Amino acid sequence: MAAPAPVFDSPDPSFGDLLAARPGLALDPLAGLMMEEVPLARIAAAVGTPTWVYSAGTLRRRARLLKDALAEAGLDASIHYATKANPALAVVNLLAQEGFGADVVSEGELRAARAAGVPAGSIVFSGVGKTEREMRLAIAEDILQINLESAEEAEMLSALAASLGRKARVALRVNPDVDAKTHAKITTGLSENKFGVPIALAPELYARLCALPGLDPVGLTVHIGSQIAQGVGSYRAAYQRLGQLVRELRAAGLPVQRVDCGGGLGIPYRDEVPGSPAALAGAIKAGLGDLGVKVMLEPGRWIAGPAGVLLSRVIIEKKAATRRFVILDAAMNDLLRPAMYEAWHGILPVAASGFHAPLSPADVVGPVCESSDTFTRGRDLPALPPESLVAILDAGAYGASMSSTYNARPLAAEVMVDGARFAVIRDRQPYEALLAGQRLPDWAG
Numbered sequence: 001m002a003a004p005a006p007v008f009d010s011p012d013p014s015f016g017d018l019l020a021a022r023p024g025l026a027l028d029p030l031a032g033l034m035m036e037e038v039p040l041a042r043i044a045a046a047v048g049t050p051t052w053v054y055s056a057g058t059l060r061r062r063a064r065l066l067k068d069a070l071a072e073a074g075l076d077a078s079i080h081y082a083t084k085a086n087p088a089l090a091v092v093n094l095l096a097q098e099g100f101g102a103d104v105v106s107e108g109e110l111r112a113a114r115a116a117g118v119p120a121g122s123i124v125f126s127g128v129g130k131t132e133r134e135m136r137l138a139i140a141e142d143i144l145q146i147n148l149e150s151a152e153e154a155e156m157l158s159a160l161a162a163s164l165g166r167k168a169r170v171a172l173r174v175n176p177d178v179d180a181k182t183h184a185k186i187t188t189g190l191s192e193n194k195f196g197v198p199i200a201l202a203p204e205l206y207a208r209l210c211a212l213p214g215l216d217p218v219g220l221t222v223h224i225g226s227q228i229a230q231g232v233g234s235y236r237a238a239y240q241r242l243g244q245l246v247r248e249l250r251a252a253g254l255p256v257q258r259v260d261c262g263g264g265l266g267i268p269y270r271d272e273v274p275g276s277p278a279a280l281a282g283a284i285k286a287g288l289g290d291l292g293v294k295v296m297l298e299p300g301r302w303i304a305g306p307a308g309v310l311l312s313r314v315i316i317e318k319k320a321a322t323r324r325f326v327i328l329d330a331a332m333n334d335l336l337r338p339a340m341y342e343a344w345h346g347i348l349p350v351a352a353s354g355f356h357a358p359l360s361p362a363d364v365v366g367p368v369c370e371s372s373d374t375f376t377r378g379r380d381l382p383a384l385p386p387e388s389l390v391a392i393l394d395a396g397a398y399g400a401s402m403s404s405t406y407n408a409r410p411l412a413a414e415v416m417v418d419g420a421r422f423a424v425i426r427d428r429q430p431y432e433a434l435l436a437g438q439r440l441p442d443w444a445g
Contacts (some may be wrong), residue, residue, distance in 0.1 A: 008344075012380065013271055014104065018346040018393060021268065022306060025348075025391075027188060033350045033391055037420040040311055040350050047413050048426060050330035052400045052417045053391075053426075054086075054419035055087035056094055058307035063098040067301060069277035073285045075295050076395065078229050080124050082300025083109040085397040090416050090425040091304060101144065103263075103298040107134045114141070124260065126173075126221075128153075132160060134373035139166050145296075146170050147221045147260065149196055150213075151205055161214030170210060171221040171260055173247065174202045174239045185251060187240040195248040196222070199241055207250055217255065220245065228275065239287025246291050258294035265302040269394050275302055280404065301397040303325050308396020310335050311350075312411075314388040324362045326384050330375040331366025333406040334393060335399050339372040347375065349382055350389035357382035364390075368407050377385050400426075408434055427445030 019025055029040035035055050043053055063079075070077040072171035080101040084090060087109055092102060093116040101122025102113035113123055123143040127135070128150070135157055148154045148170050161168045197205055202220070209217040234416055239261065247254045247407055265275035275373055311390060312330035319325075321345050337343035347364060349355065361378040366373040375392060384390065403411055410429035415422050 024058035032352045050412040052414040054308045069281045073281035077295040084305040089116045104268035115411030158212040158214045219258040227263045227266040232279045235283040243287040260296040261296040290386045305397035310392040310395040330370040346393035354382040
């Protein structure tokens with residue numbers, strides 16, 4: 001049985017409300033929905049659908065807003081983009097040009113960051129399950145920092161680095177047991193989560209790190225969750241506890257040069273209060289500002305989410321009993337968030353006429369053979385006959401990066417828009433690629 005649609009206390013935002021909150025998008029009375037200066041219909045005609053479309057201007061604007069907030073708070077800070085949000089080389093490269101490093105959680109992401117032009121000395125490797133192969137690569141690349149999540153991982157990295165005659169710069173990830181008030185599947189700072197070590201055990205383990213060969217402990221790291229949109233109270237609590245821990249470690253004669261404050265700042269998919277970089281910077285300053293530590297930040301969704309849309313074409317409208325189904329050529333294999341998190345995404349018609357036409361409730365679904373292949377239920381939308389185009393909003397983070405080839409559906413193309421120009425930054429996957437690398441066993445008939 002399909003999961004029930006989320007129930008909201010307020011009416012859905014209007015098309016005008018959705019546009020007003022997203023400066024990278026605009027409505028032209030003739031060309032329809034625009035990203036920057038490019039009609040989305042032109043991209044659909046040139047590249048096909050489904051296609052991810054990213055705004056370079058939005059990425060730059062948000063990167064600079066965050067940098068400015070940290071500078072205005074007087075923080076000695078560096079920013080390391082959470083590559084998992086959107087690892088497209090063009091996105092990572094643009095942010096590298098804005099002075100961002102990268103936060104990676106796999107060998108693939110590390111290689112992608114390096115290919116995109118991120119210096120090794122600006123890369124942080126996070127994650128609870130780094131393999132020996134991944135550790136070897138991180139050591140060989142001499143990256144800025146490896147975030148350790150457990151005593152067992154510390155022992156593993158120590159032995160490996162020592163055997164190579166190298167020292168790895170490490171930070172200890174602590175779990176502050178702070179409730180970030182976010183979705184259960186993306187909270188990371190509670191005691192029952194798999195991430196980090198309990199903060200009460202951190203002093204003993206940090207002292208052990210300082211004594212282990214092959215390790216150069218440089219500080220602490222924390223990350224309490226993703227899509228945090230309930231103010232900065234959770235951040236304040238986490239950073240206050242982290243500040244107390246820094247003082248305790250220093251009092252014991254242990255070095256703490258920097259603190260990685262994680263990421264998780266939320267964005268308004270529907271009508272949530274936008275995450276505030278200034279408020280986040282204030283929370284960091286309140287907890288850590290008097291300690292003289294280098295501060296690091298790992299934003300992902302807040303930077304990339306509002307910069308992207310998923311451009312899709314209507315296959316057919318179907319009436320069934322009392323339901324109106326709009327069936328798209330995009331599906332849950334492209335954008336998983338609604339099926340996985342019951343996530344709300346704005347949906348806009350691309351044609352200008354759709355913004356002024358009568359509306360009626362519709363279930364917007366994909367063609368995948370799962371009832372969960374549903375983007376929304378009961379959303380007020382205009383008539384959308386076959387070949388109509390729609391844009392699913394705020395899909396720049398955890399969209400393409402979580403997509404798959406389920407139902408043998410090729411990965412969608414990706415496009416970047418910059419002013420009046422656009423370019424394909426990843427080709428649509430050809431069907432031949434779905435079979436590449438597969439073979440029948442010798443005994444097959």
